[in-house]
Amino acid sequence: MNDARTFATATPTAPPRSRTALVWLLLPLTVLALAIAWLVATDPLRSFDNGAPPVENLTFERTILSSDGIDVRVRAGGSEPMIISQVLVDDAYWQFTQEPSGPLGRGETAWIHLSYPWVLGEAHVVKIITNTGATFEHEIPVAVPTPLATAGSLGNQALLGAFVGIVPVAIGLMFYPALRGVGQAGMNFLLALTVGLLAFLMVDAAGEALELAGEAAAIFQDQVMVVLAAAASFLLLMAAGRQGGTPAGLTLATFIALGIGLHNLGEGLAIGAAFASGAAGLGTFLVLGFTIHNITEGIGIAAPMLKARPALWMFAALTLLAGGPAVLGLWVGSLAYAPQWSALALAIGAGAILQVVVEVTAYLMKSDGRGGAALVSWPVLSGLAVGVAFMYGTAMLVKI
């Protein structure tokens, strides 16, 4: 109302128009309110009530194994509030406490505490029975104590994150002096290589995001959430990047680092979660595989700024931006994991990578001078192929 009044003093013709607009705004809202009131008051749809039990859904988001037993966090997704009546572990009824207690409304979470003597390295199944007799199962594939946030464990995870994220980017960036002398063809090759590896990461991130989103509660609407988050991050970064013209040089390198960083955040969350749940026993070979796999990320960041002369601290900053989130992801993933957050991080990463794919391609066409014709030149095509092939080949070292 205040806005309308100030507007009125500024332009004499405005008052009737803004009042009309207000009426047109209120009309649909009023109809909605009436429709809700009528539905609630008279229940005209009761003929659809065919006596079927309510639809129930329960998602296990987090599992903590400790000396006190097994704790699981569940999120309800029923058409009506759900009541957890009994809990079984390995097909035996087990006494439990629920926190907070009482029925779980749509989207609400609760912790189930079970003083169950779980066995290290073996599998367990937690099954929940609701008051309607519906059952929901959660498998703990390998029981290991859930890491606690001690200085030691955080330090170990930081070290792992550094080897997975920071070290390879730094090694990749060290190729910078060697790459500086390349000509236009070499430059095109390197930029195309970057596009290839980014495309690989994008597909990888998007696929993983969709998979994780499938594990999340239905209320988060898996694929829709992934696609929306990816599209939003792509558009936002495109808009931000294009504010000062097409990004090039150091700016483009920064965007690449950001996209890779977001991808590594999601990757870190997933590794942290796998670590916490005992699904992955990370061996030295596996970590080494990740390191080699990610070295190209550093080369990709270096490629667009070969013609610039960035300060040394810029290299350190870019390394941290691209690799640091892996450490952060590991910490968060092992301590407070939920599939929807990992999916969201990976989706945002995929959108961010799409933005740099577009911008690096645009930069390639612009710096080459031939435009679109440059894209079908031999250096570009071979660069793309080598980029994708290298990523695919080194991924064989780490996929389980």
Next chain:
Amino acid sequence: MIDVSEWLRARLSRRGILAAGLAAAGGSVISAAGATGESRREASSAQADGHGAGEAGSPHGSSHGAMMTVGEVDATRNGFDTAEMLTEWETGTVSRLPDGRVLRTFEIDAVDKEIEIASGVMFPAWTYNGRVPGPALRATEGERLKIVFRNYGSHPHSIHFHGIHSARMDGIPGAGVIGPGEEFIYEFDAKPFGCHFYHCHALPLKRHIHKGLYGLFVVDPDPARHPEHTQIARSRLFGTPESTEWQEFAMVMNAFDTNFDDENEVYAVNTVAHAYMKRPIPIVRDRPVRVYLVNAVEFDPVNSFHLHGNFFDYYDHGTTLTPTLRTVDTIMQCQAQRGILEFSFNDHEPGLYMFHAHQSEFAELGWMSFFDVREAVA
């Protein structure tokens, strides 16, 4: 419906005997709370052995690492109490036929009813007379039986008796399966004596049985027909002084598939998971025990009964007056198999004696129980 006064009389007299000998079945909670110091000590020592399990606050501890269902089932809402079911026998109404024979009439209604099978877990059951298992019918060998069956349910149902009868009275489609709102009268002679079973034989069979349509059908031997074992027959005959010396229990081993995936989530004796863990069955030490046991479990081919710290004699199908198995502590029954167990705790010290299916899976899913053996309560 049922001649209530006579039925009540039969029940009340039974209750009177119970009250004199052991704690009334329905009052087992109260009697457990008022247990003597000695039996309390026994309870706690049983816990130390790792044999007590229960929720915090219950006298039967949680030394099993709390491997048990939580909470209590609301017997009032269910309309039947597992503690009372053990000793509730449905004897029907009795009249005389022109030839002097006894005509015993039972009235059974099929009713759809949601029942609570573990605290908070509701099961959409089909029931006989609103309870699962259905009423434990008891007749005497040689009587004429008339079962008036009315179907108030939503599906066709029947009563198929395991006994000797004509094809017309078999309770299968075309011979006694009736639609909703219909009535059928089954008539046959009570024979052979034994511990028998009845269940719905409408199709599909699995579903009609596991939804709750089954019960015990006990035919007591007529002592006059068994001159070589008169005393044994009299001890089996309901209501005789010889039989009241025994502590008799009706136990139907059953299970429920709550999510309809053809696997059972809850196993029990008399429907409620862990019912007799939370409220152990009181037993007077120096009086013999007789258990009428039937296996009504669906989906699993066999069930079993294992008694702790004791051995028993077993009468397969109950159709003999001498045991078919002597001195065993475990028997198994396939689906619909049944029998009579006889044992005594006379030489035992009081305490909690466990009994359960020796398929550990069934035991952990609810089929685990206690006898609370005590000195006679005044």
